[in-house]
Amino acid sequence: MTATEPVDLSVADLHPALGDPALTSMNFLNEVSERYPAAVSLAAGRPYEEFFDVAAVHRHLDTFHRHLVDERGHTPEQARRLLLQYGRTKGIVHHLVARNLAVDEGITVDPEAVVVTVGCQEAMFLVLRALRAGPADVLLAVAPTYVGLTGAARLVDLPVWPVAGGPSGVDLDDLRAQARRARAEGRRPRACYVLPDFANPSGVSIDVADRRRLLALAAEEDLLLLEDNPYGLFPVEDGPRPPTLKALDTDRRVVYLGSFAKTVLPGARVGYVVADQRVAGPDGRVGPLADQLAMIKSMVTVNTSPIAQAVIGGRLLEHGCSLVPANTRERAAYARNLRHLVAGLARRFPDRPGRPAVVRWTVPAGGFFVVVTVPFAVDDALLDRSARDYGVLWTPMAHFYDDTAPVCALRLSVSAVTPEQIDQGLDRLAALITDQLLGGRS
Amino acid sequence: MTATEPVDLSVADLHPALGDPALTSMNFLNEVSERYPAAVSLAAGRPYEEFFDVAAVHRHLDTFHRHLVDERGHTPEQARRLLLQYGRTKGIVHHLVARNLAVDEGITVDPEAVVVTVGCQEAMFLVLRALRAGPADVLLAVAPTYVGLTGAARLVDLPVWPVAGGPSGVDLDDLRAQARRARAEGRRPRACYVLPDFANPSGVSIDVADRRRLLALAAEEDLLLLEDNPYGLFPVEDGPRPPTLKALDTDRRVVYLGSFAKTVLPGARVGYVVADQRVAGPDGRVGPLADQLAMIKSMVTVNTSPIAQAVIGGRLLEHGCSLVPANTRERAAYARNLRHLVAGLARRFPDRPGRPAVVRWTVPAGGFFVVVTVPFAVDDALLDRSARDYGVLWTPMAHFYDDTAPVCALRLSVSAVTPEQIDQGLDRLAALITDQLLGGRS
Incomplete structure (x- = not known):
């Protein structure tokens, strides 16, 4: 459909939630990942698929x-x-x-x-x-x-x-x-x-x-x-x-x-x-x-x-x-991925003795998610650039706060990727972060 | 649970829909049919089950x-x-x-x-x-x-x-x-x-x-x-x-x-x-x-x-x-039941030449439902009595109007019964209606 075709309704005529970022942000994230299907996704919180089995159903x-x-x-x-x-x-x-x-x-x-x-x-x-x-x-x-x-x-x-x-x-x-x-x-x-x-x-x-x-x-x-x-x-x-x-x-x-x-x-x-x-x-x-x-x-x-x-x-x-x-294999896969991601971050952003860390991250005891904090605001425009120019998807932490204040952090998910994809994703993320830091953007 | 146990919340603390007849009436109807499982149900609008097949799933x-x-x-x-x-x-x-x-x-x-x-x-x-x-x-x-x-x-x-x-x-x-x-x-x-x-x-x-x-x-x-x-x-x-x-x-x-x-x-x-x-x-x-x-x-x-x-x-x-x-058999079953119900009503409440009908009913061209109109108000208390004393369930039409005005009609459903159950249900319904008319209740 194009905007020149006749219109029957406006979103303003519908329930106010429909114009709200709480509902549209999910859509935005889905759209980005659809637009860049070749990008490595450290965004998706979907469970691991390797063990899925239709016969089991x-x-x-x-x-x-x-x-x-x-x-x-x-x-x-x-x-x-x-x-x-x-x-x-x-x-x-x-x-x-x-x-x-x-x-x-x-x-x-x-x-x-x-x-x-x-x-x-x-x-x-x-x-x-x-x-x-x-x-x-x-x-x-x-x-x-x-x-x-x-x-x-x-x-x-x-x-x-x-x-x-x-x-x-x-x-x-x-x-x-x-x-x-x-x-x-x-x-x-x-x-x-x-x-x-x-x-x-x-x-x-x-x-x-x-x-x-x-x-x-x-x-x-x-x-x-x-x-x-x-x-x-x-x-x-x-x-x-x-x-x-x-x-x-x-x-x-x-x-x-x-x-x-x-x-x-x-x-x-x-x-x-x-x-x-x-x-x-x-x-x-x-x-x-x-x-x-x-x-x-x-x-x-x-x-x-x-x-x-x-x-x-x-x-x-x-x-x-x-x-x-019932989840022995799944748990092992998530734990392996979480360890691999955290180790991969440490390798790419090593300690600099005597100087404060520029990039920091959480080390969760389980689950799917690691939060990376950087010294610049992480917004949807940056995600779009990351997907297009660097081939890696992640989630701006700003999506999880119910206001418009800038947030200098992003969420990485380990649930739907292999260790190889984690390596590739982290290489690309490190390149993006380095370019952002060198470019002096904040 | 009994009322003497401690209470954490009152329905009045919850969304107003929860005290509303539009939501509670469904519950009431379910409860009546659970309380009288032996009653013939001309209430349920469920589809016919005879052709259900787990292997087909x-x-x-x-x-x-x-x-x-x-x-x-x-x-x-x-x-x-x-x-x-x-x-x-x-x-x-x-x-x-x-x-x-x-x-x-x-x-x-x-x-x-x-x-x-x-x-x-x-x-x-x-x-x-x-x-x-x-x-x-x-x-x-x-x-x-x-x-x-x-x-x-x-x-x-x-x-x-x-x-x-x-x-x-x-x-x-x-x-x-x-x-x-x-x-x-x-x-x-x-x-x-x-x-x-x-x-x-x-x-x-x-x-x-x-x-x-x-x-x-x-x-x-x-x-x-x-x-x-x-x-x-x-x-x-x-x-x-x-x-x-x-x-x-x-x-x-x-x-x-x-x-x-x-x-x-x-x-x-x-x-x-x-x-x-x-x-x-x-x-x-x-x-x-x-x-x-x-x-x-x-x-x-x-x-x-x-x-x-x-x-x-x-x-x-x-x-x-x-x-x-795909629905040839189902359609035939519903049509047979609808015809059977309408004919059964006509037999039990025959025309009285020269006198107005006391009990009337719709003759639908299809679907599951027939509405029977009677010269007295049909309410939940009557349904309860019908289930308990006569062994037949139906739905008071009052449930389908969004006000408290009395309604002199009831809905019969033919979708989940056999012709034999229809006969039995109609015999019982006719007895109820006759007793209501003779008892002079309105």
């Missing part, structure tokens, strides 16, 4: 089907109906999700408090839609923040107030200050969104002591915590993983957002939310927040495809409901 | 997989990525949806104007979210209205103004009057929602002359039409089907909402929207409304499960992209 489906008949006692007709007909809004693999959380995370949840969703994104959307009751409501979120959270908040007209993340993953003093400032201004802070394990985009994790302090603070300030955990199963080092906030949660402060996109398959589009908060209805009946989320879900997607749920359910069943052993 | 998946490699020229790696990885927000079966619309409906659409959604419900939700730009916006909808439309509108704070349906399916004078009244009151009527073929719940179809008049009126009043068409392929009689509004649409007035729940499988949760309206962005770039809907979708569900899309895609491919021959 068929097998998972069969495994879950057999489970329905052999273990759940369904007749063939009931099993067929469960897999192919309209069904339970809260899902049909909720019992397996609950078992998975018990086995892998030591979290005990009532399966009735689980809503199986169309990816973690829908889980986020449902929670924000439920919590945004009126114009006084605000959401706190540790900054830099996952863009999917900010975008979903825009769609429900819920302002997102940043809370400093800092080196510990969350600045508790700032969280308290923001909650109090909101209340002083007549706003109602409903919750704080936090990614305690290998956060996207910062890569930072919150230590156990701070997790406990965060829960105590949430109780003091009467906040819910929205805990998002897509990367927790991918630490670099062996050893015990820290408990999730939900595992430490004794008074239903935490709404837990779960994803199977990285631990099973993005293509199933299955995630979930654990929402065990007790909600009193107008008739005095009390039920879990999950029931309210399900009521919203019934008007957004009706229910999550039971076929897609069966794929996830089958995979869970084939591994005793634990995704830790 | 595997076959469809393989068919689509082969199509990617053999016909679309994808490498095995590309095909695997398309099926299992994150993917295109607007979907991967858009070309097959466009072909299906060409073959079955004579609609020519650019595949780029199609967004594949998580069922038709998500399509509806995305359109309403896009169109609700501010508090002045209202949606017109032919009453009685599908509850999923009203519920989705509640979630985006968009008021729904009823337009009289009447015997012709839409009262064009009332539509004009409502649009003008809205403007006179400073509101902006964005669109009118209409179900031209065998509507849910009324069963009424709009004839071709009125379809053309409706399009002309929409142009005069500068309204979009949201055309929902889940039942069009299920006429009782053979012969040409009337053209859809979209097929008659020459100036992009119609946003077409499509479902595969009744024509393929509800369990895939795949629907779509055709939105070819030209939208000018803030940068002057012009693209289809579909692109704006996709931006919203990226923050609601990211993309529709490609595995689920592949199931639908495979089924389409196996039938030359036409769902008419």
Whole structure:
């Protein structure tokens, strides 16, 4: 289409989120990578594809089907109906999700408090839609923040107030200050969104002591915590993983957002939310927040495809409901890549004894992301030049802040590349950074 | 949970839609049918299950997989990525949806104007979210209205103004009057929602002359039409089907909402929207409304499960992209049931020469639904009594009106029952109605 053809509508006639950078920035990033398909992508946060297997999808489906008949006692007709007909809004693999959380995370949840969703994104959307009751409501979120959270908040007209993340993953003093400032201004802070394990985009994790302090603070300030955990199963080092906030949660402060996109398959589009908060209805009946989320879900997607749920359910069943052993190869690949990237940065930007580092980077204990800080602002124009002239893609950290202030950092992802591509990408990135420094741009 | 346990939240703290009958009524209906599982259900609008087949799901998946490699020229790696990885927000079966619309409906659409959604419900939700730009916006909808439309509108704070349906399916004078009244009151009527073929719940179809008049009126009043068409392929009689509004649409007035729940499988949760309206962005770039809907979708569900899309895609491919021959058996079952139900009503409530009919019913030309009008108000309490004391479920028509006025009608559905169940259900319904009439309740 060209601008000379007749126009039916203007974006200004549509919901304000549609003109907003929170929604358009994702588009911009996709467009850049489509325009330069030959560029090495250290931008994509997609999971590793080498182990993807279409035959496994068929097998998972069969495994879950057999489970329905052999273990759940369904007749063939009931099993067929469960897999192919309209069904339970809260899902049909909720019992397996609950078992998975018990086995892998030591979290005990009532399966009735689980809503199986169309990816973690829908889980986020449902929670924000439920919590945004009126114009006084605000959401706190540790900054830099996952863009999917900010975008979903825009769609429900819920302002997102940043809370400093800092080196510990969350600045508790700032969280308290923001909650109090909101209340002083007549706003109602409903919750704080936090990614305690290998956060996207910062890569930072919150230590156990701070997790406990965060829960105590949430109780003091009467906040819910929205805990998002897509990367927790991918630490670099062996050893015990820290408990999730939900595992430490004794008074239903935490709404837990779960994803199977990285631990099973993005293509199933299955995630979930654990929402065990007790909600009193107008008739005095009390039920879990999950029931309210399900009521919203019934008007957004009706229910999550039971076929897609069966794929996830089958995979869970084939591994005793634990995704830790199921991800041995994936975890090794991510850890190898993360080590390779960090070592590659150190080699290309060596210490200069007695002089401050010009280029710095985080060394995450796991997950997909490394943040590189440089002495110049990193914007979309630079990304475009990087893709075109240097053949390497990455993500400007500015996309993860909900304002227009310049940010001197970029995010590198190791999840969808080989070590060879990391080397090539880093060579190109180093050339770009060197040229920027020599060119004296800031 | 009991009310004596501590409570964390009240529904009053959550989005106002959660206390609203538009969302809770669906729950009430589900609860009644769960409480009385032995009752004959003339309530459920689910498709016929007899032909459901899990093996077919595997076959469809393989068919689509082969199509990617053999016909679309994808490498095995590309095909695997398309099926299992994150993917295109607007979907991967858009070309097959466009072909299906060409073959079955004579609609020519650019595949780029199609967004594949998580069922038709998500399509509806995305359109309403896009169109609700501010508090002045209202949606017109032919009453009685599908509850999923009203519920989705509640979630985006968009008021729904009823337009009289009447015997012709839409009262064009009332539509004009409502649009003008809205403007006179400073509101902006964005669109009118209409179900031209065998509507849910009324069963009424709009004839071709009125379809053309409706399009002309929409142009005069500068309204979009949201055309929902889940039942069009299920006429009782053979012969040409009337053209859809979209097929008659020459100036992009119609946003077409499509479902595969009744024509393929509800369990895939795949629907779509055709939105070819030209939208000018803030940068002057012009693209289809579909692109704006996709931006919203990226923050609601990211993309529709490609595995689920592949199931639908495979089924389409196996039938030359036409769902008419693919639904021969289903169509025959629905037509048989509809005839059986109407004949059964006539037998149980015969004409009384010279006296007005006490019980009347619609005789739809297709679809799933018959409306029975009785000389007393039909409410939830009566449904509860019907389920408990008479063992038959149906839907009070009051649920399809967005106010609290009493309605003397109920909806019967023929889609998920056998002729024997219809007989049994009608015997029980006749007993209930007779007792109501003799008891003199109103």
